[in-house]
Amino acid sequence: MVVNKEKYDYLIVGAGLFGSVFAHEAKKRGKTSLVIDKREHIGGNVYTENVDEINVHKYGAHIFHTNNKEIWDYVNSFVEFNRYTNSPVANYNGEIYNLPFNMNTFNKLWGVITPGEAKEKIALQKKNAGIENPKNLEEQAISLVGTDIYEKLIKGYTEKQWGRPATELPDFIIKRLPVRFTYDNNYFNDKYQGIPVGGYTKIIEKMLEGIEVELEVDFFEQREFYEEKAEKIVFTGMIDEFYNFQFxxxxxxxxxxxxxxxNIPNYQGNAVVNYTDRETPYTRIIEHKHFEFGNQEATIITREYPSEWSKGQEPYYPINDDKNSLLYKKYKALADVEKNVVFGGRLATYKYYDMHQVIAAALTQVEKEFKNNV
Incomplete structure (x- = not known):
């Protein structure tokens, strides 16, 4: 394919999952794309860096999981996935508990043996708390798992993560909390799960083969120049920044x-350990080698510290409360009438996505974009 370097069909702002899937699918349809990213690497937040034979998840732990066979087959068409199963543990002041909350958790906490006993314990604690219609995260969590688990394994972690008291957080944040009455430490219920052999960067490299990529480029610093480079823009950055924060x-x-x-072979014995007490400043420690069953002589760990976001920092989790949801609707109304801009990904749609959801959304957008294209 001859690439027209003067004018592309698409300028794709962001070399993460959404932008890379779109660029790959556009290329399959004979379209040209220029992909730009302000970071020094491709991959967005799923970027993995090989450090001393260990694939380090630079922006937090990413475990691929989905029930969608088409999406699973799609990612496996780029790289092979291993059999990693996400089974994090919680450290509460030195006490270790299995996550998600399951019979192993309940047995250690209360000494119960059967699912019936665990359910009775939770029901009693919920009754004693007097919660009938949960109005915030704290009440929702107690109604799901009782007060003991809430106090030890949810409250401190959640308040660190969001920087707000649990009573001020919306209940929907905790509604998808996995609770199961089996001795099963698998965090996800999804049928397909694993880590790409060799790291996530390999997937993005495969997607972007034969596509022009420019790194360390800030779209907003050269906006007029880059807008002239393509017929349409696929934008995966912050939607409010695209509209100059006008609202x-x-x-x-x-x-x-x-x-x-x-310089030790094994630091914590697990890929992910959550620190659920309020006093520990970080929320979790990731030991990267365990994602790929590494046997290296050394290990690399990463502590995660949550913080308020301000300009210049990386935005990770949208705060989907009423105030921000209303503000996003104003920006979305502008985006909906754009004829030459496609918005996609978590920042452009102000929505938290798992990886399989990002890919599904990108493929859906591709179908919409090229539905009339033979």
């Missing part, structure tokens, strides 16, 4: 990652 700034939570190499 105000959408709010996010941010993260800081502190990584270190340790």
């Amino acid at each position: 105000g700034e959408l709010e996010y939570r941010s993260l800081t990652f502190n990584s270190e190499k340790l």
Whole structure:
């Protein structure tokens, strides 16, 4: 295919999952794309960096999981996935509990053996709390798992993560909390799960083969120049920034990652350990080698510190409360009437996505974009 470097069919702002899937599918349909990203690497937040034979998840743990066979087959068409199963553990002041909340958790906490006993314990605690119609995250969590689990394994972690008291957080944040009455430490219920062999960056590299990519480019610093480079724009950045924050700034939570190499073969015995007490400043420690069953002599760990977001920081989690949802609707109304701009991904749609959801959304957008294209 001859690439017209003067004018492309698409300018894709962001080399993460959404932008890379779109660029790959556009290329399959004979379209040209220029992909730009302000970071020094492709992959967005799923980027993995090989450090001393260990694939380090630079922006937090990413475990691929889905019930959608088409999406699973799609990602496996780029790389092979291993059999990693997400089974995090919680550390509450030195006490270790299995996650998600299951019979192993209930047995250690209460000494119960059967699902019936565990359900009775939770029902009693819910009754004693007097919660009938949960109005916030705290009440929703107690209604799901009782007061003991809430106090030890949810409250501190959640308040660190969101920087707000649990009583001020909406109940929907916790509604998808996995609770199961089996001795099963698999966090996800999805049929398909794993980590790409060799890291996520390999997937993005495969998607972007034969496509022009420019890194360390800030779209907003050279907006006029890049807007002239293509017929249409696929924008995966912050939607409020695209519209120059004219209605105000959408709010996010941010993260800081502190990584270190340790000259020991095994630091914590698990890929992910959550620290659920309020006093520990970080929410979790990731030991990257365990995602791929590594046997290296050394190990690399990363501590995650949540923080308020401000300009210049990376936005990770949208704060989908009433105030921000109303603000986003104003920006979406502008986006909906754009004829030459496609908005996609978590920042452009102000929505938290798992990886399989990002890919599904990108493929749906591709079908919509090219439905009349033979």
